[in-house]
Amino acid sequence: MSGMQFNYTSEQSQLAQSLRRMLSDHHGFRQRQALLREPVDRPDPLWRHFTDMGVTALAVPEVDAGLGGKTEDLFVVLRELGRALVVGHYVSSCVIAPAALLLAASTSQRAPLLAGIAAGELRIALALTDANGDVRPAAQRNPGCTAYMTQGQWTLSGQHSGIAHLPGADWLLIRAGVEGDAREGEALFLVDTRAAGTEVRGHTLVDGSRAGDVRLQGAPAARLGEGAGVPCAAVVSALDRLGAAAACAEALGVMELAYELTREYVNTRQQFGRTLATNQAVRHCIADMRVSLESATSMAMLAAIVIDNPQASVDPNQDIASAKMLIGRLGRQLCEDAIQLHGGVGMTDEFAVGHCLRRMLVLDHSFGNADVQLGRLADSLSMAGTDARVA
């Protein structure tokens, strides 16, 4: 996007419409609920459609057999996935993993993997967070993972938990301390989850998505970049920002779904001989939801824009953290209000509206929840550049 442009291009509109139609045909609410009851290693029925439509190839450069799309194009896709409450591994396999390979892997390492991602053939899970970055009881300190070089082969040992989309993944891209490497400290490694030395324990999250814990014992691994390229910390930060922007796009779609379900419900449901929508309290709540949606739209778009074009912002990091924080809060509030306006049916598993809130919680948690982002934003405030004086 150059200049001021917040509308979709015609290609983006077509992509959005095709995706929405496909998801409506193959991932309606009932179909989704049935899909979530399937075992995790069954092939994902949506995946063929994603591949046919090219969305698996969007984040892969043309030179690597992809479509060379930008983050703004991924925004279009992710918003539709959010709106359909899709909880598959698209973000980790087709958004974050390609970016990680482009940032950290050598050309020869990444070529076959990117081709596989573009062709929709790979499931990749990512464990990029600090092993103790998630909340845990003090007694449960996680030792993390360490990489050892033995006779020309890297192996990883240790554990990591709460890895999104790990069950059923072919590859795990994991951050590990490098034994004996005083300079680098940490690096990113690729582990074949089907090889020896890898033990995965899976569980299901509240939104129906899969996550897991991994224990590695001498698991053979490939080090990304073999020491050349961007330092691990910088790569992880960049991927964290991309992940936050991706989560914002999906969350926007979820909020739009919750809002539209509620609008339709209050215009239909009658009590006291009139529709719920005739009540001022309900009308004002819908209006407030609309206000939140506009903020979320602006910030989710901004997050995608500043990933593609950091020059577009005075402080891209602050914009992304602000987007993630606001959308986390506004998304939760909107989905809670959606349930409230549905009354009793909003509390049931059978209606889609309650699942919007469940999905929103997982999206908020991924890549740093609203509270974590708020802490970063608060910490980044300083008196420099203001007229404030310390007495």
Add this chain to the structure above:
Amino acid sequence: MNFSFSREQQDFRRDVRAFIAENLPSEVRERLRAGHAPLPAQTIAWHRKLNEQGWAAPHWPREYGGLDLGMAERLILAEELYRAPAPMPLVFNVSMLGPVLLRFGTPEQKAHFLPRLANLDLWFCQGFSEPGAGSDLTSLRTAARREGDHYVVDGQKIWTTMAHVADWMFCLVRTADAPRKQDGISFLLIDMKAPGVTVRPIISIDGAHHLNEVFFDSVRVPVENRVGAENEGWACARYLLGNERTGIAGVPWCRERLDRTLELAATLVQHGQPLLANPLLRAEIATLRAEMRALEVSNWRFIVGDPDGDDGARASVLKLQGSALQQRIAALMQRLSGGAALQAWPDADNAPSDQAQWAAGIAPRYFYSRAASIYGGANEIQRDIVARICLG
């Protein structure tokens, strides 16, 4: 003005606390501390244990299993139960149906049902809402047609908590089509084992089965199981709903959960740092504690300290504040628990990992708390009630 307890009330609190400490099974205590509801068998066993002391229905007259205790003692008992935490006596039996029978029941109904309610020999559920009658409860359509010495009931109830476990139901039915809808409603006691009663589970967004739909297909109910006069059931319902509002604010629940939140914040770490080291979290907990204190004092002021000062708005005020506080506390517990709390329901395929067990009850509790502003009179209705009283 004063806010202190008499010698007798302090002794009572101490006795209750000691009784709970000695008699509450530790597995029940731990289950509730982790945020789960007690199992039905645990509810029954504990309810009967309390009943041995007369504490299942302490406010009832002695002749029916109570101790004639006043509101202050009821509140002290509730505070101590939540503090433990221990299961409360079954609200449908002792706070809803029991008082209705005391006020509107025949001597025979009181003699038969009240002791069985107090001892949870019969588990009652509440058949009020219908798919078309939620906030607009008087538009209910479940019909009871008089046939000699029976009513024949046809219709459907929804959101019936624990109907799948219950022995009986107290049920609002339509016995006449009157110009004012509430003038055609009767209050029936229905045996859930009667032919024609079907219960269908409703799974709620916390992944659990508490709620149900109940269908009535030509169910025969003896006329002597009607409480109050025919077509005067709405007076029973209004009386019951008035009582329900007082307890439903959940004030003592808020205190125990907020204490548990503080404990979690002090013992959970992120990047090696205790959560409570974060000043933003401390500010949020401090605010919630102050608001909870206000609600706690209001509860005492309304119920005991100034009982004649009610213009009718107080029950709604407590419900509005209490439900909001419950929801904010449940949300904060979920937010600060990280990924562990997001692992889903403990069924065979989806069990949380061992390391996440400490958080297993937290997200379900958050999701279920969304109902606090819907059941017992939704927030919108409560605000209308308060506004009407304030503004006319």
